[in-house]
Amino acid sequence: AQKVTQAQTEISVVEKEDVTLDCVYETRDTTYYLFWYKQPPSGELVFLIRRNSFDEQNEISGRYSWNFQKSTSSFNFTITASQVVDSAVYFCALSEAYTGGGNKLTFGTGTQLKVEL
C-alpha cells in the first residue's frame, strides 16, 4: 500500500525566511510519480511539480526547489525568501505509474504554511 507522510502539520515563518516542507513516502512500486500541490485559502488545488522515480535530479523553479532522495524515500520542498502569498496548505502526493491507465493519487495530510510580515 502506498503512504505519504507529512509530519509537519503547521509551520509559521516570517517573511523572507527560507522554509522546507518535508515529505516521506512508502511504496512497493519501482516506478512512481511524486507531486506537490498548493491549496490557497480559496480552496483550489494548484499543481507545482511532478517527479518521476527515475529522475533524482533536484529542481529549482524561481524561489521553489525540490530535493528528491530515493535512498531515504523523501521529496522535500523548499521555499526561499518566503512571501505572504506563499501562505497555503501544501500537499505531497504519490501515484503509481503505468501506461494505459489512470493513476490514483495518494495524498499526505498536508502542511499549513503561514508566512507573516
Place this chain on the structure above:
Amino acid sequence: SAVISQKPSRDICQRGTSLTIQCQVDSQVTMMFWYRQQPGQSLTLIATANQGSEATYESGFVIDKFPISRPNLTFSTLTVSNMSPEDSSIYLCSAKDVFTTDTQYFGPGTRLTVL
C-alpha cells in the same frame, strides 16, 4: 494543462436533499476523478469517472450515495445523495489525459455545507 471548472462553487443544503456538482474540462481527457476533502483534512478519492461505463468507486464509497455520470470526454457530474451534515466537505474534480501527461489537474472545488 487542462483548465477545469466546477459548478456550483459553493452551496448550503438541507439534510435529506441531493446536490449535483458539475465538472467541465476545456479539452478532451481520458480520466476524470472525484475527491472529497473534509474540513481540515486531506483529499480522499471517491471514484474514477469512466466515459461510457460505470464509475469505479474506492473503498467506503458507494454508487447509491455518490452517483457519477461521464457522458463524454469533457464533462462529469457527481451527485451527493440524501445528504447529512457529515457530507459537508469540499468536493474536487480532477482530470488527466493519459496520452499527454502524467499529472492530474484540479478544478476549484465545490464547498458544500449541509445543515
